[in-house]
């Protein structure tokens with residue numbers, strides 16, 4: 388499996404293009420902004436079909452190019468139920484607070500956590516990890532975990548936004564992610580990748 392990281396927008400949110408080796412089918416995690424940068428990378432990798440757009444949450448910096456990517460490819464947009472309203476509201480997505488406007492996009496698959504979806508012929512497990520936002524989630528496939536703004540390299544996401552909940556966040560980090568049995572390469576919503584084991588060893592937010 389290939390994972391291509393494409394940082395986009397002013398906040399350098401990470402978009403990921405994920406596909407099986409030699410496949411022309413991909414899914415995209417968090418097309419946050421800059422559709423042309425994402426599009427040229429899809430073309431460069433020889434991707435001709437995008438089956439799903441998996442959103443780790445509904446904040447504007449993770450969804451900004453979702454509408455255009457969906458209209459170009461027909462990909463199904465997936466988001467957790469509790470962040471659904473963010474896809475059609477510049478207030479809920481916090482876009483207005485950053486002085487930007489996001490093209491609204493309809494979700495095709497509303498997630499609840501615990502389900503497994505098949506995207507680009509790859510099984511992807513959905514984890515609900517609320518706290519940064521109510522609908523924040525992580526996606527697991529193979530030995531890879533996409534954490535969105537739930538977990539960063541030696542850091543974690545903010546909990547001072549509308550919809551944030553520090554108590555839920557604590558549970559998501561310590562019980563949901565902490566309950567995972569094996570190690571994963573973690574591709575984060577901003578910045579460099581890490582591993583779950585390294586984070587539980589050294590991330591100040593995860594050390595008990």
Ligand SMILES: [Zn+2]
Pocket residue numbers: 444446519536544
């Ligand atoms: Zn966020």
Ligand SMILES: [Zn+2]
Pocket residue numbers: 398400446448449536576577
């Ligand atoms: Zn973010």
